Amino acid sequence: MATLADYEAAAGKDAVHEIAAIAARLKGLRVVNVNSTAVGGGVAEILIRMVPLLQELGVDARWEVIKGDAAFYETTKAMHNALHGVEVPFTDRMREAFLDTTGRNAALVNLDADVVVIHDPQPAGLVNGRAAKGGRWIWRCHIDLSRPSAPFWDFLRPFVERHDAAVFSAPQFTQALSVPQYMIPPSIDPLSEKNRELPDEEVRATLERFHIDPERPIVTQISRFDRLKDPLGVIEAFLRVRKRFHCQLVLAGGSATDDPEGSQVLEEVKARAGADPDIHVLALPSDANREINALQRGSTILVQKSLREGFGLTVTEAMWKGKPVVAGAVGGIPLQVRHRMTGLLVHSVDGAARALSQLLANPTVGQKMGAQGREHVRNNFLLTRHVKDYLLLFHAVMHGTSGVVQL
Amino acid sequence: MADPFQFCSSAKLVELTGRRARTVPELAEGIRALDDAVLFHHTHHFLLQHQYWLPEPTSDFAWWVAEILQERALGEDLASINTVEFRSIHELKERILAVIAAHAGDRTRTVEAPSGLEFHFLRTHSYVFPTDHRASTLAEFAGHLEKVSLQSIYHHVFEARLRLSRATNDFAWWFRDSLGEKELAVSVEHLDPYVFTLEDLRARILQLVKRRL
Numbered sequence: 001m002a003t004l005a006d007y008e009a010a011a012g013k014d015a016v017h018e019i020a021a022i023a024a025r026l027k028g029l030r031v032v033n034v035n036s037t038a039v040g041g042g043v044a045e046i047l048i049r050m051v052p053l054l055q056e057l058g059v060d061a062r063w064e065v066i067k068g069d070a071a072f073y074e075t076t077k078a079m080h081n082a083l084h085g086v087e088v089p090f091t092d093r094m095r096e097a098f099l100d101t102t103g104r105n106a107a108l109v110n111l112d113a114d115v116v117v118i119h120d121p122q123p124a125g126l127v128n129g130r131a132a133k134g135g136r137w138i139w140r141c142h143i144d145l146s147r148p149s150a151p152f153w154d155f156l157r158p159f160v161e162r163h164d165a166a167v168f169s170a171p172q173f174t175q176a177l178s179v180p181q182y183m184i185p186p187s188i189d190p191l192s193e194k195n196r197e198l199p200d201e202e203v204r205a206t207l208e209r210f211h212i213d214p215e216r217p218i219v220t221q222i223s224r225f226d227r228l229k230d231p232l233g234v235i236e237a238f239l240r241v242r243k244r245f246h247c248q249l250v251l252a253g254g255s256a257t258d259d260p261e262g263s264q265v266l267e268e269v270k271a272r273a274g275a276d277p278d279i280h281v282l283a284l285p286s287d288a289n290r291e292i293n294a295l296q297r298g299s300t301i302l303v304q305k306s307l308r309e310g311f312g313l314t315v316t317e318a319m320w321k322g323k324p325v326v327a328g329a330v331g332g333i334p335l336q337v338r339h340r341m342t343g344l345l346v347h348s349v350d351g352a353a354r355a356l357s358q359l360l361a362n363p364t365v366g367q368k369m370g371a372q373g374r375e376h377v378r379n380n381f382l383l384t385r386h387v388k389d390y391l392l393l394f395h396a397v398m399h400g401t402s403g404v405v406q407l
Numbered sequence: 408m409a410d411p412f413q414f415c416s417s418a419k420l421v422e423l424t425g426r427r428a429r430t431v432p433e434l435a436e437g438i439r440a441l442d443d444a445v446l447f448h449h450t451h452h453f454l455l456q457h458q459y460w461l462p463e464p465t466s467d468f469a470w471w472v473a474e475i476l477q478e479r480a481l482g483e484d485l486a487s488i489n490t491v492e493f494r495s496i497h498e499l500k501e502r503i504l505a506v507i508a509a510h511a512g513d514r515t516r517t518v519e520a521p522s523g524l525e526f527h528f529l530r531t532h533s534y535v536f537p538t539d540h541r542a543s544t545l546a547e548f549a550g551h552l553e554k555v556s557l558q559s560i561y562h563h564v565f566e567a568r569l570r571l572s573r574a575t576n577d578f579a580w581w582f583r584d585s586l587g588e589k590e591l592a593v594s595v596e597h598l599d600p601y602v603f604t605l606e607d608l609r610a611r612i613l614q615l616v617k618r619r620l
Contacts, residue, residue, distance in 0.1 A: 014556030018416055021536045146523065171527035174423045181423040183529065380456055392420040392534055401420070403444045404570060407536040 001052050002191045004384075010190035011384040019384060022391045023057035025407050029394060030060040030135075032113040036076065036122035038065045040254060040286040041224075042186060042313045043119050043142055046386065049189045053387050059394075064109045066123045072101040076122045077261060079156070083121065084228060084308040085147035090155065098155075102126060111135070115394050124159040136397040139163040142186065143310040144331040145173045164397050169311040170332040180401075182393055185335055187386035188316045188377070193289035195320055198297055206294035210250075212280055217247040217360055220299040222292055222317075224253045225265040225283070228308045230328070235272050235279065237305070237352035242278060245360045252282040252295055296321050301359050301366065305352050306330055316381045319343070319373030324366035326355040336381065342373035409585040412577075414540035414551055416559040417566060419455070421448065422530040429520045431472065431481065435507045437528050438468070443496035447570050448531040450490060450499065454605060455561055465490070465601065468503060471526045476518045481510045491599045495572050533566060545586060549616045557605040564600050564608065576600075578612060591619045 008016050033051065035043045047063050054061035068076070075094040082088040102125030111126065111133045118124055119140045130137050139160050145153075145168070153175070160166055166181045168174055174181055188195050207214045219238060223229040231251050238249040251269060253262075266283055273279040284291055296302060302318035302325050309331030316336055318325045325343030327333045337343035344355035359366040379385075395405070424441060428434040438446065449467040465486045473482025484506050493499040520526065540555050542548035552560075563577035573580065575596055583592035594615050600608050 012556075014558070017538075018418060018536075018556060018558065021416075021538070022418055022534065025536075168423060171423055171529060172523060172525075174425055174527070176425060181425060183421040183423050388418055389420065392418055392532075395534065396420055396532065401422070401532045403442075404417075404533045404535060404566075407534050 004053060004056055006191055007384050011378065011382050015384045019388050019391065020057065022388060022407065023059065026391055026394055027058035028060060029115065030113040031115045031117065031394065032062045032064055032111060033117045033119060034064045034066065034109060034123045034126065035119035036066050036068065046186055049192065049383055050387055066105040066109060068101045071097040079121050079152050080143065082149035082152040084144055085149060087149055090151035095155065098125060115397060118163065121156055124156060127159050127162040130162065137163040138165050138167060138393065138397060140167045141173065142169060144308050145175055167393065170335055184386065184389040184393065185332060185381060186311045186313060187381050187383045188313060188320055189383045190320060194293050195317060198294055203294045203298040206291055207298045210280055210282055212248055212250060214298060217245060217300040218250060218298060219247055219301045219303060219356060220250040220252065220295055221303040221305065222252050222296060222314045223304065225262045225269060227265055228306060230305045230307050231265070231269045232272055233349045233352065234303055234305050236349045237356060240353040241356045241360065244357065247360060248278045248280065250280045250282065250295060250299065252284055252292065254284045254286040254288060296323065299323060301326060301356060304328065304333065305346065306333065309333055312336065316377055320377045322370040322374045324359050324369040325373065326352055326359065342369055342376050409543060411541050411543045412548060412581045414538045414555050414559050415535050415562055416538050416556055417533045417535045417562040420532045420534065422532060424528045424530055426528045428526040430517045431476065431478065431507060432517065434468065434526055435504060438500060438503060441528055444530045444532065445528050446496050446500050448529050451565055452531065454565065455558065475520050475524045478518065481507065490601050494574065496569055533570065535562065545588065545616060546620055549613060549620065552609065552613050552616065560605055560609050588619065591615060
């Protein structure tokens with residue numbers, strides 16, 4: 001397991017030293033993080049690394065995962081889509097599934113802590129038991145909440161407002177709330193299997209294993225098979241571009257344990273790709289981090305043509321690998337992709353096709369964008385920055401905030 | 408023996424105020440109503456976020472007005488406000504509002520930002536803490552300046568002057584008050600820190616100090 005000192009090479013010594021200076025004021029603080037899946041998805045990826053680092057810094061940090069049945073996960077998937085603006089009926093059955101599962105988990109999950117961090121909607125109902133538990137409660141929202149479907153948000157908001165603070169990944173995700181709201185973008189771990197440096201031979205071997213030609217340009221989107229990631233739109237854009245550029249498309253994704261829709265979308269994508277030898281649809285296991293790393297490093301351009309997005313960690317990963325990015329201008333993506341400096345922001349299939357063409361036609365421009373993107377990630381989106389933000393957040397909920405605080 | 412210079416650093420927690428603007432009048436209302444920590448965020452956060460790029464935009468207000476609302480003339484005037492001339496956030500706020508007011512007469516219709524591109528008012532909370540770098544002489548100062556973090560330079564040059572309402576940046580203050588180095592203090596004060604990247608600002612100040620040594 002990596003220690004804080006191991007991050008100095010990627011994040012810089014100053015970043016690491018400053019985290020230690022801030023954490024010194026929080027030694028012994030008891031913090032529990034709660035989410036709904038131990039594997040798959042960005043939240044689990046962050047907690048797997050962050051909790052041990054907090055522990056190394058002297059914070060008594062834990063991680064609890066709630067358990068649910070099929071009815072609960074169908075409800076929370078529907079909630080996920082609805083909070084992104086998809087119109088989905090909110091039924092009594094869903095309400096019961098959510099509340100019943102919350103009740104069962106309230107008895108199972110250890111929430112005895114100074115600070116309880118609830119990640120996303122799935123465990124939000126646990127706040128009903130806060131009077132008995134004590135502590136400060138933080139609701140950490142990782143999704144795009146800018147256009148939620150009213151019935152679901154009306155159901156969820158009272159739970160959110162029973163917390164002491166809410167955290168969002170981007171300013172446009174805020175809703176009118178009666179509690180203070182903070183902005184903490186998520187991050188990537190530069191030392192993880194998904195992001196560490198790989199030998200060129202391994203990258204090449206991975207491409208060849210998936211029958212991808214390393215000698216030709218490769219356009220890749222790495223995402224769960226989810227309609228909000230618009231994989232069919234990516235195929236459309238690619239087909240237009242391929243009329244002029246002899247390139248290949250890779251659509252690769254795993255699945256999270258709380259995503260029942262994934263297999264359906266995968267079938268739709270496979271049907272659209274058909275037998276096209278230049279389109280590679282790869283359904284990877286949820287722990288295929290090294291393969292994803294190699295696919296990203298072996299690609300010419302990385303795409304994230306999301307229609308809705310929380311933060312878009314695949315964009316951060318792509319930029320960390322020094323690749324130019326073509327991405328939907330949604331959610332937290334514009335926080336990362338500075339148009340024409342670290343990538344190209346697009347709003348449509350046409351826009352994506354044009355952006356891909358520009359980068360394929362001008363590889364040195366793409367290389368420069370990639371280099372700039374990597375530095376932007378180093379300064380703003382590494383795990384070390386994220387740890388620092390959480391430490392400051394703990395300080396804020398425990399002691400209040402006042403503009404300029406002398407630690 | 409001069410008082411030593413204690414290099415501090417600061418870390419930022421960004422608060423979402425929940426207030427947003429869709430038009431220039433709403434932008435002005437927000438600027439007027441919200442506190443100095445909000446104004447400081449929108450005129451300074453890019454210095455830390457984009458350390459290796461030229462400091463652009465000069466303020467979020469200027470960028471949003473020009474790029475989202477397409478009010479290029481107002482955007483240019485807001486971008487031209489020379490932050491280094493102001494001794495307090497309050498003075499800066501008044502100038503920004505005055506520039507916006509000056510353009511009100513030119514506006515024949517109120518442009519609204521497209522949905523999703525509204526201006527979001529954010530507030531920076533700064534957490535300041537001492538570092539291991541402490542200098543008693545100018546030579547020691549130079550040695551530490553080469554090594555301190557960019558966040559430390561940002562704190563002493565930008566935050567101390569405007570946010571903590573000190574008359575000048577911390578470096579110039581120490582040169583003048585503790586070391587009696589008036590000329591060096593003046594030369595550092597004459598730098599416009601808003602036109603450098605933080606790394607270039609470090610190099611420039613270091614050059615001035617080494618020239619004096």
